[in-house]
Amino acid sequence: MVDGCLTGMETTTAEGRMVVPARTGRGVRVAAGRRVSVVDLEGGQVGDVFAFTADMSEHLSAAHTRAATDRLFPAQGRHFVTDRRRPILALVSDTSPGRHDMLIPACDPARYASLGAEPGHPSCAENLHRALAELGTASPLTPQPVNVFMHIPVDGDELRWLPATTRPGDAITFQAVVDCVFVVSACPQDLVDINGGDPTPLAIDLLPAD
Amino acid sequence: MVDGCLTGMETTTAEGRMVVPARTGRGVRVAAGRRVSVVDLEGGQVGDVFAFTADMSEHLSAAHTRAATDRLFPAQGRHFVTDRRRPILALVSDTSPGRHDMLIPACDPARYASLGAEPGHPSCAENLHRALAELGTASPLTPQPVNVFMHIPVDGDELRWLPATTRPGDAITFQAVVDCVFVVSACPQDLVDINGGDPTPLAIDLLPAD
Numbered sequence: 400m401v402d403g404c405l406t407g408m409e410t411t412t413a414e415g416r417m418v419v420p421a422r423t424g425r426g427v428r429v430a431a432g433r434r435v436s437v438v439d440l441e442g443g444q445v446g447d448v449f450a451f452t453a454d455m456s457e458h459l460s461a462a463h464t465r466a467a468t469d470r471l472f473p474a475q476g477r478h479f480v481t482d483r484r485r486p487i488l489a490l491v492s493d494t495s496p497g498r499h500d501m502l503i504p505a506c507d508p509a510r511y512a513s514l515g516a517e518p519g520h521p522s523c524a525e526n527l528h529r530a531l532a533e534l535g536t537a538s539p540l541t542p543q544p545v546n547v548f549m550h551i552p553v554d555g556d557e558l559r560w561l562p563a564t565t566r567p568g569d570a571i572t573f574q575a576v577v578d579c580v581f582v583v584s585a586c587p588q589d590l591v592d593i594n595g596g597d598p599t600p601l602a603i604d605l606l607p608a609d
Numbered sequence: 610m611v612d613g614c615l616t617g618m619e620t621t622t623a624e625g626r627m628v629v630p631a632r633t634g635r636g637v638r639v640a641a642g643r644r645v646s647v648v649d650l651e652g653g654q655v656g657d658v659f660a661f662t663a664d665m666s667e668h669l670s671a672a673h674t675r676a677a678t679d680r681l682f683p684a685q686g687r688h689f690v691t692d693r694r695r696p697i698l699a700l701v702s703d704t705s706p707g708r709h710d711m712l713i714p715a716c717d718p719a720r721y722a723s724l725g726a727e728p729g730h731p732s733c734a735e736n737l738h739r740a741l742a743e744l745g746t747a748s749p750l751t752p753q754p755v756n757v758f759m760h761i762p763v764d765g766d767e768l769r770w771l772p773a774t775t776r777p778g779d780a781i782t783f784q785a786v787v788d789c790v791f792v793v794s795a796c797p798q799d800l801v802d803i804n805g806g807d808p809t810p811l812a813i814d815l816l817p818a819d
Contacts, residue, residue, distance in 0.1 A: 462672075470768065504673050504676055553681060557681075558680065
């Protein structure tokens with residue numbers, strides 16, 4: 400694994416680590432069959448993960464994945480599916496405590512306005528679109544992400560927003576089912592306690608081909 | 610209340626009932642402040658409810674509503690919000706057993722193909738777009754609906770798909786916060802047991818102004 404050898408313009412052949420600085424987003428193109436990890440470098444940090452088919456015509460859909468898996472949250476060995484119900488990623492391994500959210504949308508300027516933040520607070524929605532632009536592509540949508548390491552326990556019908564329980568170096572690993580665009584936002588939320596009040600960086604590790 | 614006095618082209622002034630025949634969808638424009646009910650005429654029937662702002666620039670978002678209410682499912686007295694986190698509908702009353710889903714996407718041709726149905730099986734997604742066309746409008750999106758009367762209990766992390774428990778005449782009533790387009794699909798699902806295997810009609814009651 401080589402630190403910092405990937406940029407947003409790299410595609411599927413280079414392996415290595417792309418750091419996602421705190422409060423920002425980064426994307427990478429991942430070829431079908433390749434594995435990609437999201438690493439919580441310092442621990443306690445949520446990552447919003449988005450995936451699109453290479454032609455951007457379909458996106459990973461949390462709602463359709465819930466219907467496909469009959470589960471609220473991601474499950475190891477299961478697929479994430481698109482809005483056309485086709486598998487796009489598999490969850491192949493996970494060294495974290497295993498808490499990942501599929502209920503909550505990406506934070507956005509409206510969310511920060513409602514929390515009383517000054518205009519200009521970074522957000523996962525904006526990070527997504529910036530990362531896509533850096534890859535030379537775009538989407539009119541902000542799909543509901545898979546929020547890795549985000550701890551949203553469900554108690555009856557009620558949701559709670561708790562700090563991520565990840566330790567430094569914890570990683571969740573996906574395998575691409577089809578060629579895809581994979582984006583991670585290191586969630587800049589510092590007004591709700593999901594990142595322990597202190598957003599920190601993540602990393603995207605594109606793993607060697609088998 | 611006058612049976613059958615509304616068509617898809619009516620707007621906000623007429624009160625009355627629009628029947629939504631089994632397996633089809635219907636829409637109505639609802640002015641801010643007006644109340645509208647979805648009635649399960651025969652019982653045991655799921656309705657997929659979609660709402661858009663009058664200019665179609667925002668839609669009711671199940672994900673953003675979960676984040677706004679900290680709940681998995683709709684709650685009486687609470688608002689449903691749009692993808693821009695603005696209130697669009699309030700849940701003002703409910704004579705049903707109170708089971709309504711906000712986790713499952715609309716059924717669509719891909720869903721029926723995966724269940725082995727012949728091509729051409731009706732779906733809530735297609736019913737939405739047909740109902741919008743009958744209202745002279747359109748959306749590029751099929752938002753995740755609010756599935757009224759749909760019984761999806763959550764057991765730990767697992768979802769189950771059970772028959773609707775509604776009795777004939779049970780109704781859920783919304784109040785429009787802003788002028789909106791309101792669409793109901795009488796879910797045509799007959800291959801999963803949510804409608805007891807026998808899809809039946811619903812009705813949309815546009816209630817008198819206060």
